[in-house]
Amino acid sequence: MTVLAIDIGGTKMAAAVVDDDGNVLRRDRTPTVPADPWPTFVAMLDELVADEQVDGVGIGCGGPMTWPSGEVSPLNIPGWRDFPLRARLAERYPGVPVRLHNDAVAVAIAEHWRGAAQGVDNMIGMVVSTGVGGGIVSGGRILDGATGNAGHIGHVVADPAGPMCACGARGCLEAIARGPATVAWAREQGSEAMDGPALARLAADGDEVAMAAFARSGEAVGRVIAWCAALLDLEMVVVGGGLAQAGPPLWEPMLAAVREQAVLPFLTELRVVAPGLGGDAGLVGAAALVLAGERYWSAD
Ligand SMILES: [Zn+2]
Numbered sequence: 001m002t003v004l005a006i007d008i009g010g011t012k013m014a015a016a017v018v019d020d021d022g023n024v025l026r027r028d029r030t031p032t033v034p035a036d037p038w039p040t041f042v043a044m045l046d047e048l049v050a051d052e053q054v055d056g057v058g059i060g061c062g063g064p065m066t067w068p069s070g071e072v073s074p075l076n077i078p079g080w081r082d083f084p085l086r087a088r089l090a091e092r093y094p095g096v097p098v099r100l101h102n103d104a105v106a107v108a109i110a111e112h113w114r115g116a117a118q119g120v121d122n123m124i125g126m127v128v129s130t131g132v133g134g135g136i137v138s139g140g141r142i143l144d145g146a147t148g149n150a151g152h153i154g155h156v157v158a159d160p161a162g163p164m165c166a167c168g169a170r171g172c173l174e175a176i177a178r179g180p181a182t183v184a185w186a187r188e189q190g191s192e193a194m195d196g197p198a199l200a201r202l203a204a205d206g207d208e209v210a211m212a213a214f215a216r217s218g219e220a221v222g223r224v225i226a227w228c229a230a231l232l233d234l235e236m237v238v239v240g241g242g243l244a245q246a247g248p249p250l251w252e253p254m255l256a257a258v259r260e261q262a263v264l265p266f267l268t269e270l271r272v273v274a275p276g277l278g279g280d281a282g283l284v285g286a287a288a289l290v291l292a293g294e295r296y297w298s299a300d
Pocket residue numbers: 154155165166167168169172174175
């Protein structure tokens with residue numbers, strides 16, 4: 001059995017043919033054309049799949065979206081507003097399951113299915129990057145919520161007096177800890193770092209402002225992890241994404257905040273770890289929507 005897996009982001013669109021075990025057999029990618037991505041997208045799929053029969057299609061896509069109907073309006077793809085992505089792909093691949101979920105949910109599924117959280121029944125996989133997103137596995141199954149939006153950990157309030165969030169609320173984790181917010185805070189304190197990687201290099205060299213910026217973001221992430229762990233009785237949280245690669249300047253304050261706040265007896269074994277998968281996680285998770293649908297797909 002092979003599945004066509006698709007990972008759609010604001011800068012690139014990736015696709016792969018994936019086997020039963022989650023191995024990527026072939027892959028391709030193309031830059032996203034924000035105004036009208038469809039033509040380059042289908043050209044990539046046609047070349048990748050050619051005449052082969054695929055047994056299903058799994059898609060991870062940036063939100064917001066309707067779920068499970070799969071009308072997508074990715075923030076960074078203005079050409080797609082209420083675009084019926086799931087229906088369009090179902091027309092192109094008739095007779096096989098076509099399933100779509102949020103891209104951060106797909107990454108969490110991948111870490112549970114084939115990554116750091118294999119065999120862990122209660123976990124959150126989160127991505128700290130340009131945004132902050134995640135997905136929840138509870139009792140060994142993905143938690144969808146009423147509208148498929150469970151896992152929006154970036155919009156848990158980490159500091160009621162914090163900065164305004166793009167969602168309209170104040171002090172969301174995403175407004176504090178996303179990469180651009182971390183850099184913006186450092187620049188307000190006088191740093192000249194232009195982006196997350198530059199800020200991470202400064203922090204690694206012991207620059208005080210850069211270290212303070214990562215500490216502020218790391219503490220916020222850790223605090224929210226502790227709250228979610230108490231709510232959901234978690235065993236593990238996997239923290240990935242570009243900002244999470246900053247290493248000790250982010251991880252040490254984050255883990256300290258978790259230790260300080262996750263003190264109930266059932267949380268003492270909580271593990272907060274780096275991802276087990278690399279850049280293919282989004283594709284592997286998309287494939288799992290079909291290949292392990294009994295755990296990761298609850299809709300029609
Ligand atoms: Zn928010």
